[in-house]
Amino acid sequence: MRRPAVVSVTALGALVASTVAYADGIDLSHWQGTVTWSKVKADGVSFAFMKATESSNYVDPTYAKNVAAAQAVGIYHGGYHFARPQVGTAVAQARWFVAKAGPFNTAGTLPPVLDLEVTGSLTVAQLRTWTTTWLTTVEELTGRTPIIYTSPSFWRSHLGDSTAFHHYPLWVAHWGVSSPSVPGGWPRWTFWQRTDSGTVSGIGGRVDMNRFNGSTADLAALALKTGGSTAPAPPGPTIPTGAATTVSLAASRTTSAINGSVTFSGDLTSTPAASPTAPTPKPVPVATRTVTLSARDAGSSTWRTVTTATTSTTGHFNVSVRVPRSATYRVSWPGDSTYAASQSGLVPVTTPGRTVQSIDLHATKPRVRPGEQVMIYGHVTAGTKGLAGRTVRIYKKPLVGGRWTRIATKTSLAPTGWYSTTVRPLRGRIYKAVTPGTLWYVGDTSNQLTVRMR
Missing domain, CATH: 2.60.40.10 (Immunoglobulins)
Structure with a gap:
C-alpha cells in the first residue's frame, strides 16, 4: 500500500512584530473582485501590486480600474507580469507587459515586476537566460529597474540559486515565518509577501499581504514621489495573533x-x-x-x-x-x-494524460439521387475499445468551396461507440464528424466523406 504524503507548516500566527515597523501593502488580481479602495487606504495599506498581464496574450480585466482607484486614494501602485517562460518568448512577453501596463513613469507608480512561479519546462540555464532577457527588455523600455518576485524554494530549485540578479530588487514570497529566507545571495529583501490569508477592509475574502523593507521616505522614492519619513512606518493591517x-x-x-x-x-x-x-x-x-x-x-x-x-x-x-x-x-x-x-x-x-480518441465516418451509399435518404455513421474509439457517451458533431459543406455547417449532434453508444444520422442531400456534399476534447479526452476529427449525386 502506498503511504500517504504528509506535510505541515508552522502557523501564520508565528509572524511576530519586528523591532522595525515596515510599510504594509497587498497584491491582488481579478480574483479579489470589486475593491473599495478608500477602505483599503483607511486600513493602513501603503502600496498595492496588481496583476497586469500573463504570457503574451492576457490582460487582467481589473488592472486599469484598480490602478486608477488606488492612485485616486493615494496608494502607491505597481503592475506585475505572470511569466509563462518558453524559449524565445521573453522579448514578446516583456513588450506585451509594458504595452498593457506601462509606462511606469508617473508619480506614485512602483517599478514593474516579473512574477516567477512556473518554469515552462525550461532548464536552469534556459530559465536564467529567459529571465535576464525579460528583465533587460523591460528595463530598456521603461527606464525602471524591474523587481523579481519569487519564493526561496523556486529560486533555488529552478534558477540554481543564482547570484547574478542582485541588480534587481527582490520581492520574496515566504509565508508562515517571522523573517523570510533570502535566496540567491541577495543582501536584503525589498518586499516580502508574508501570507496569502490576510484580511483588509474593502476587500472581500482573503488577500496576499506584503511588507516593504525601508522607511516611508524610501517607499515614496521607489514610487517616484517625494515625502515620507525616515521614522518607522505606522502599522497596517494585521494577521490574527491568536495562539499559533x-x-x-x-x-x-x-x-x-x-x-x-x-x-x-x-x-x-x-x-x-x-x-x-x-x-x-x-x-x-x-x-x-x-x-x-x-x-x-x-x-x-x-x-x-x-x-x-x-x-x-x-x-x-x-x-x-x-x-x-x-x-x-x-x-x-x-x-x-x-x-x-x-x-x-x-x-x-497527478493524473495520467487525456485519453486519445479516434472517430471515423462512413455512408451506406456513396452515390444517391437528389433527396434520397442516406445514413452516415461511424464509431468513437480509444484503441480497440468503443467509447460511449461521447458528443459527436456532424458537419456538411458543398463539394467546391463553401463553409462547414453543423447538421446534427449525436452521442456515441455502447458498446462500440456507434453514432449515426440520416441525410437527404439535394446535391453532392462533403461530411465530417468531430468529437470535441474535454478534460478526459483529446478531441478528434474524422475523415472527410463525399456523397455524390447519380
Missing part, C-alpha cells in the same frame, strides 16, 4: 485516475507555550473549526477552492474529492480570535 497553530495535510494517494476519488486528511493543532511545569508541551487539538481545501491546477497560477471540512473533537478532518486533473493541494485555516491562521504544505496529485 499547525495544520497538516495527507493524501490517500498521490497518483489518481482522471476523476478518481482521493481522500485528504489532516490535523489542526496548537502547541501551548512552554512553562516550568511543561517545558516541552504537547500539541492540543483545535476542534470544530472549518478548514478549506484548495487546489492549483498544473500549469496554473490560480488557487481554487475545492471544499471545506470541519475538524473533529480531536482536531482531525477528513474529506474525499474527485481529482479531474493534475493539481497541487493545500489546506488552510483562516484563524479567529483564539487561534491564529495556518496553512499546510503542498501535496501534489
Whole structure:
C-alpha cells in the first residue's frame, strides 16, 4: 500500500512584530473582485501590486480600474507580469507587459515586476537566460529597474540559486515565518509577501499581504514621489495573533485516475507555550473549526477552492474529492480570535494524460439521387475499445468551396461507440464528424466523406 504524503507548516500566527515597523501593502488580481479602495487606504495599506498581464496574450480585466482607484486614494501602485517562460518568448512577453501596463513613469507608480512561479519546462540555464532577457527588455523600455518576485524554494530549485540578479530588487514570497529566507545571495529583501490569508477592509475574502523593507521616505522614492519619513512606518493591517497553530495535510494517494476519488486528511493543532511545569508541551487539538481545501491546477497560477471540512473533537478532518486533473493541494485555516491562521504544505496529485480518441465516418451509399435518404455513421474509439457517451458533431459543406455547417449532434453508444444520422442531400456534399476534447479526452476529427449525386 502506498503511504500517504504528509506535510505541515508552522502557523501564520508565528509572524511576530519586528523591532522595525515596515510599510504594509497587498497584491491582488481579478480574483479579489470589486475593491473599495478608500477602505483599503483607511486600513493602513501603503502600496498595492496588481496583476497586469500573463504570457503574451492576457490582460487582467481589473488592472486599469484598480490602478486608477488606488492612485485616486493615494496608494502607491505597481503592475506585475505572470511569466509563462518558453524559449524565445521573453522579448514578446516583456513588450506585451509594458504595452498593457506601462509606462511606469508617473508619480506614485512602483517599478514593474516579473512574477516567477512556473518554469515552462525550461532548464536552469534556459530559465536564467529567459529571465535576464525579460528583465533587460523591460528595463530598456521603461527606464525602471524591474523587481523579481519569487519564493526561496523556486529560486533555488529552478534558477540554481543564482547570484547574478542582485541588480534587481527582490520581492520574496515566504509565508508562515517571522523573517523570510533570502535566496540567491541577495543582501536584503525589498518586499516580502508574508501570507496569502490576510484580511483588509474593502476587500472581500482573503488577500496576499506584503511588507516593504525601508522607511516611508524610501517607499515614496521607489514610487517616484517625494515625502515620507525616515521614522518607522505606522502599522497596517494585521494577521490574527491568536495562539499559533499547525495544520497538516495527507493524501490517500498521490497518483489518481482522471476523476478518481482521493481522500485528504489532516490535523489542526496548537502547541501551548512552554512553562516550568511543561517545558516541552504537547500539541492540543483545535476542534470544530472549518478548514478549506484548495487546489492549483498544473500549469496554473490560480488557487481554487475545492471544499471545506470541519475538524473533529480531536482536531482531525477528513474529506474525499474527485481529482479531474493534475493539481497541487493545500489546506488552510483562516484563524479567529483564539487561534491564529495556518496553512499546510503542498501535496501534489497527478493524473495520467487525456485519453486519445479516434472517430471515423462512413455512408451506406456513396452515390444517391437528389433527396434520397442516406445514413452516415461511424464509431468513437480509444484503441480497440468503443467509447460511449461521447458528443459527436456532424458537419456538411458543398463539394467546391463553401463553409462547414453543423447538421446534427449525436452521442456515441455502447458498446462500440456507434453514432449515426440520416441525410437527404439535394446535391453532392462533403461530411465530417468531430468529437470535441474535454478534460478526459483529446478531441478528434474524422475523415472527410463525399456523397455524390447519380
